[in-house]
Amino acid sequence: MRLPVPEQILPAAELGRVHFVGIGGAGLSAIARIMAQQGVSVTGSDDNDTAFLPALRELGVTCNLGYDAAHLGDLGPGDSVVVTTAAREDNPEVAEARARGLRLLPRSAGLAAVMADRRVLAVAGTHGKTTTTSLLTSALLAADADPTYAVGGVLTATGRNADAGASDLFVAEADESDGAFLVYSPWAAVVTNVEADHLDTWGTEEAYRAAFAEFVGRLHPEGLLLTCTDDPGAAALADVARERGLAVTGFGTGEDADLRAVDVALVGSTSSFTAVLDGEELGRVTLRIPGRHYVLDALGALGAGLRLGLPFAALAAGLESFTGTGRRMERKGEAAGIAVYDSYAHQPTEIAGDLEAARSLAGEGNVVVAYQPHLVSRTRIFGTAMGRALGAADQVVVTDVYVAREDPDPEVTGALVAEAVPLAPHRVALVPDLADVAAELVRRARPGDVVLTLGAGTITGVGPQVLEILDPGRAGAGEG
Known part of the structure; x- marks a missing residue:
């Protein structure tokens, strides 16, 4: 459901009581938590009892399971309802809110309401938003900057995806998928x-790129853009920012970057680099997450902290303490000598990055990957490229498409991806039914291998199933 953004977005304190339709999602649960910590009366509903809800209930927030008009209680004029984009048009709580004339807000407006009067550090991009937002938050916390933060996953350091801090800083993940970052x-x-991504929303690659230029145009006149010079699309935004008189810091591994990562080393589950700012060597940073793409994410976070005037040593300590967020190369456990990881990667570049990280983790072992294509529209456009990226693994299992908010298309299935994988046929399997994937992974994996489940849908549940097959009766699926 796409709700219009009101011309004037009131601060959270002026929204009255606030009910969240879809409170269990990563985005809405973060907003609800911050509002509750700021003293706003918050309730919500969701059709799933997600991992984000226990922390809300600990704050006294009523989180209903299922959708029912009665969950709005006695909300009336002056009160508000924040609605997830995943809600259907016939959602009974939305219908009741309309009937009562309540203020209806999309997720983006809800987040903007809690940003009011804060100095917002927004993290945007096609890939890496959640990890970079989390790294930046960890770095600022280590530097005693005490920011408010809203992340699209659980921050391991705090066990939460959001918190209201005492300073004026607000670290937020700025999502382009539905245009939210333009609010x-x-x-x-x-x-x-x-x-290019989310073309179901933007239509063309040109429109998608133009949206990022518009986003940069929304920065404060005295603000700052930090953009990755290793990526042509991000690097092009520097000119947009400079035309507006904004300060720009380019970060990357090339000599054209203001903040560089040099002597990058990927060893096992770590990634390390030496940070060089404006030609001056600052020191070595060793991350506890594997992958070259995570080095760039950390570099962007470091740059933001440095431009805020915070000390390198404290920022580096925060980066080095970071152990990840849920579904970003998340270790699910190990059994029978096989390590199992799960990641949210659902686009060719993300797949390639996580497979590089998995290769580092596997050492002499093989990388066995299961991939669930996400969205019919994305698979139609990028399915072949997805398959090619999966060729970096040793064994590949592809499921059918997770259709999410779209209708199925018999012409767009997992076969589109599987047939494009450049491996010998015996190394690739199309297993449409997700229920059969864990057994197929176990059949293909050997001691010393890394099993990696990839995708933005329901494949995240396969890793624990693999561990259970390998070690029946194990106590709990994950190891953090």
């Missing part, structure tokens, strides 16, 4: 990369 007016922004 915000940040003081500074980190742009990780710009590569």
